[in-house]
Amino acid sequence: MKKTCIYILLTIGGIIMIYPLLWLVGASFKSNDEIFTSWWFIPESLDFSVYKRAWQTVTDYSMGHYFFNTFAIIIPKTFFAVVSSVLTAYGFARFDFPLKKLFYMLFMGSMFMPAIVTIMPMYLMWSRLGALDTYIPLTIPALFAVEGSFVFMLIQFFKGIPKEYDEAARIDGCNSIQILVHILMPCIQPVIVSISVFTFLWTMNDFLTPLIMISSIEKYPLSLILRLSADSTGNGYEQCKILAMSVIGLIPSITVFALAQKKFISGITAGGLSG
Amino acid sequence: MKKNYRNPIGVKKYTGLLLIMPFIIGFIVFTAYPFISSFLLGLTDYNGIRQMNFIGAENYTRMLTDSGFHNAALVTLKYTVILVPLKLLFSLLTALIMNLEIRGIGIYRTIFYIPSILGSNLAIVIMWQFLFTSEGLANQLLEAVGLAPVGWYGDSAASMGIIILLRLWEFGSTMIIFLNALRDIPKEYYEAAKVDGCGRIRGFFAITLPLLKNVIFLNLVLQIIAAMQEFNAPYMITAGGPLKSTYTLGMLIYDEMFKYHNVGYANGLSWVMFMMIAVIVGIMSKLTGRFREEA
Numbered sequence: 001m002k003k004t005c006i007y008i009l010l011t012i013g014g015i016i017m018i019y020p021l022l023w024l025v026g027a028s029f030k031s032n033d034e035i036f037t038s039w040w041f042i043p044e045s046l047d048f049s050v051y052k053r054a055w056q057t058v059t060d061y062s063m064g065h066y067f068f069n070t071f072a073i074i075i076p077k078t079f080f081a082v083v084s085s086v087l088t089a090y091g092f093a094r095f096d097f098p099l100k101k102l103f104y105m106l107f108m109g110s111m112f113m114p115a116i117v118t119i120m121p122m123y124l125m126w127s128r129l130g131a132l133d134t135y136i137p138l139t140i141p142a143l144f145a146v147e148g149s150f151v152f153m154l155i156q157f158f159k160g161i162p163k164e165y166d167e168a169a170r171i172d173g174c175n176s177i178q179i180l181v182h183i184l185m186p187c188i189q190p191v192i193v194s195i196s197v198f199t200f201l202w203t204m205n206d207f208l209t210p211l212i213m214i215s216s217i218e219k220y221p222l223s224l225i226l227r228l229s230a231d232s233t234g235n236g237y238e239q240c241k242i243l244a245m246s247v248i249g250l251i252p253s254i255t256v257f258a259l260a261q262k263k264f265i266s267g268i269t270a271g272g273l274s275g
Numbered sequence: 276m277k278k279n280y281r282n283p284i285g286v287k288k289y290t291g292l293l294l295i296m297p298f299i300i301g302f303i304v305f306t307a308y309p310f311i312s313s314f315l316l317g318l319t320d321y322n323g324i325r326q327m328n329f330i331g332a333e334n335y336t337r338m339l340t341d342s343g344f345h346n347a348a349l350v351t352l353k354y355t356v357i358l359v360p361l362k363l364l365f366s367l368l369t370a371l372i373m374n375l376e377i378r379g380i381g382i383y384r385t386i387f388y389i390p391s392i393l394g395s396n397l398a399i400v401i402m403w404q405f406l407f408t409s410e411g412l413a414n415q416l417l418e419a420v421g422l423a424p425v426g427w428y429g430d431s432a433a434s435m436g437i438i439i440l441l442r443l444w445e446f447g448s449t450m451i452i453f454l455n456a457l458r459d460i461p462k463e464y465y466e467a468a469k470v471d472g473c474g475r476i477r478g479f480f481a482i483t484l485p486l487l488k489n490v491i492f493l494n495l496v497l498q499i500i501a502a503m504q505e506f507n508a509p510y511m512i513t514a515g516g517p518l519k520s521t522y523t524l525g526m527l528i529y530d531e532m533f534k535y536h537n538v539g540y541a542n543g544l545s546w547v548m549f550m551m552i553a554v555i556v557g558i559m560s561k562l563t564g565r566f567r568e569e570a
Contacts, residue, residue: 003377006372006375006377007377009372010372010383013369013383013387014383014386014387017386017387017389017390017444018386018389020402020403020406020412020444021389021390021393021402023402023406023412024398024402024405027405035405036408036410036411036415037410037415038415039412039415039416039419084297084298084301087294087295087296087297088294088295088297088298090294091290091291091292091293091294091295091298092291092295094291095282095286095290095291095294096280096281096282096288096291097280097288097289097290097291097292097295098280098288098289098292099292100291103295103298103299106302107298107302110302110306112496112500112556113306113310114500114503114504114548114549114552115504116504116506116525116528116545116548116549117309117310117313117545117546117548117549118305118306118309118310118313119309120309120313120316120528120532120538120541120542120545121308121309121310121312121313121316121542122305122309123532124312124316124538125308125309125312141301141305143297143301144297144298144300144301144302144304144305145295145297145298145301146301146305146306151298166283167283170283170284170285176286176290176294201392201393201394204396205393205394205395205396205397207395207397207507208506208507208529212533222397223396223397224397226397226398226401227397227511230397230401230404230511239405242401243401243402243405245398246397246398246399246401246402247398249396249397249398250393250396250398250399253392253393253396254393257389257392261385
């Protein structure tokens, strides 16, 4: 009886959570009239030509071009974030060194630094370096372990691996880097998956940084082209086209989440981090 | 006395320092430098073109009489005060249910989590904007259950509501943090309490809540920082309207910086926001007890 109540509650909650997304997919096939008269998400007819039109976007470039741009940011950024976070976390978790306490405090503090304070001087710095309107401001910071939560998650994970593993490998003649690569990396695989997935999702979601740093339309990532399209579609315009573009824009995030879900969830559950 | 570093034999004392070099450089270039630079810029009249002049606290005294700033600060505080407690309460309650060992709970967990990972994706923000148009899904549903439709974008409270609802809908990541903490609580605690005749509700207040103190504080701080900086949703969905009722500090700073090129004033504003966050977090930390730091 009690269980049934919980299931009913969860199901109602689940529908509320998921219905807007179903509605979005359905509405992308609907005429303006139908969007604003029927709340049911299944459209009267399925006409895939809207996706063909949405793919063309409102600019001279197709969605394919903007996908390419987005991945040109995400792929190096993910790689940089993984390498720099793993090295930093390894240093904090396994070694003792001068000023360690101070650096750890600075590290914890930097996690709580609001981005809005740092973004304007960063803009001016990149501008002086002539790096505006390139992907440098979007990717290079990842080389320097700027995402504190990743490092934090890795430190927790490293601490869970017995130090005896390291010592045994050291006796066998491994140096510190070899221990990291051969002994520890296989153990922290789920966290590396989580870091990659989070970098992917957060970069897909990031709007303010590209809005500030990127100015030419041909270099826009997906988020900016969605904004441009939403801004340039008036009331009389075919609404389903911008909705279809939104659906296309969500596909990479949903695919990555679905593919990585198993490892990813185990990574965040064990490391104690999310969002 | 020479300090001994507890490292394995053969490891030099600078090895660790070398390994955290990415962080050290990153901290200097991407945190410390902009933080200090922002403070200094806030003391100037820099506008991106003209020669920079040191004007002392003039930007800050200007804020005292700038009604645009007062409005934005109030809007942001109101938004934070309404959103954060609701979101935490909602996340904690859901996490308690998600922690029950019943069949199929994994599917529900994923469903509740999905909106938060799509988070502030522009596609979601655009979708949300559609849901609340005068003939959008929200009003259609209200009418379907016999309620009067709402003019969401014309009403200041309702506009704020749209944005709060969006962020509430994305409560999944907060829920997962709570869920992880709940799982770390040994079951024996509850069993022992049960033997002592302690019921479920008392168990929650006597065992769960005290043990969750740190994670509640962590979520509180993360959510306050995020809410105080809110930009995407009001920028895209309501454009700050109607009558600036959803015009947040984040939007004001963005406009001052990138629309009017008042670099000095914008940086002063961002420092005031930083101080506001620091004060709020400081008060919270006094109220909830000291935040445990693990070194």
